[in-house]
């Protein structure tokens with residue numbers, strides 16, 4: 001695009017301020033800025049003016065989870081099926097590590113955070129140790145795909161390489177980067193993070209499969225005969241990945257996706273609950289639960305909307321390919337966004353100051369034809385690190401790691 005075409009685009013979307021420093025830039029910087037503006041999808045930014053309308057949902061009904069007692073009764077047969085699938089190379093793991101971890105507030109990628117007390121123990125290391133348990137048990141390597149973003153790719157690769165992938169076989173680790181989206185103030189005006197650069201952030205964890213395809217890694221998935229991808233978050237240091245029992249249960253129940261879930265510890269706990277929406281699997285957010293839904297009981301007398309998702313899903317690759325072209329809803333999320341102030345100084349805000357535009361993996365569940373919610377014991381498998389202290393924090397995760405016998 002020429003400068004004049006860029007100006008037309010900016011005028012159309014009310015984003016003319018993005019050229020404020022244009023004349024101060026070098027020719028290369030000017031070119032880069034024009035290219036970035038050309039590539040930026042500004043239609044999505046309009047969405048922040050219609051936030052309310054976007055949250056329209058269908059009709060919810062409960063979806064029963066496979067509970068611990070049923071899992072225990074069938075553990076052996078599920079595990080045999082799962083191990084068989086893993087040994088025949090049908091299961092891959094996808095680590096979602098493209099987020100900015102703004103709540104944790106560390107400048108490094110979240111996985112580089114050291115949770116150790118008397119020794120170094122990084123979040124990435126905890127996760128790899130958990131996956132290595134299965135590798136040893138199945139006596140086979142499992143392909144591990146790691147999604148990063150432009151913001152943390154280099155440091156993530158460097159860190160893992162320098163640490164010898166914490167014992168994981170390098171040939172089985174594959175990186176890909178996700179797409180970025182512009183970040184705006186509350187009026188939908190894109191921030192500048194440098195005089196010649198729009199403020200961008202990763203576009204949410206929902207684009208992982210599209211990004212994986214764009215990177216060419218789907219060819220490897222096909223070549224290796226991988227039929228299942230276990231997607232999981234970087235920040236749950238206790239989670240079990242490629243868990244044979246979970247894999248086996250999902251296969252045995254003929255479901256196209258399995259979702260690990262935990263019993264909510266309080267009605268207002270901030271986790272999305274697995275359910276049906278218009279008859280298809282879905283996730284209802286804690287703030288979307290009506291009083292009636294919160295009070296509803298199943299036939300055993302337990303709350304009908306009781307099982308929270310923990311961002312650990314096992315997707316059938318065939319199903320993922322089927323939904324590839326389908327678009328996901330856009331989430332407009334309040335976040336802290338670094339920006340240049342009126343004087344051109346970089347500000348790192350202490351509190352949220354605008355919106356990021358994201359697609360979320362949980363919305364992929366609603367595009368699936370069947371889903372097995374698979375209960376896990378939260379004390380054993382759920383220690384998310386979102387904050388430094390308090391709920392879902394480094395502190396709470398340390399307590400849970402120690403309870404599970406991890407030496408810190």
Ligand code: UTP
Pocket residue numbers: 096097098099100101102103104147178201202203204205232233234235311335358386
């Ligand atoms: P969160 O939404 O909890 O993490 O993502 P975040 O965005 O890193 O953290 P905050 O909200 O700024 O504090 C859950 C998982 O999804 C990944 C994260 O890395 C984490 O594993 N994620 C999130 C991505 O891979 N890409 C994204 O764009 C967003």
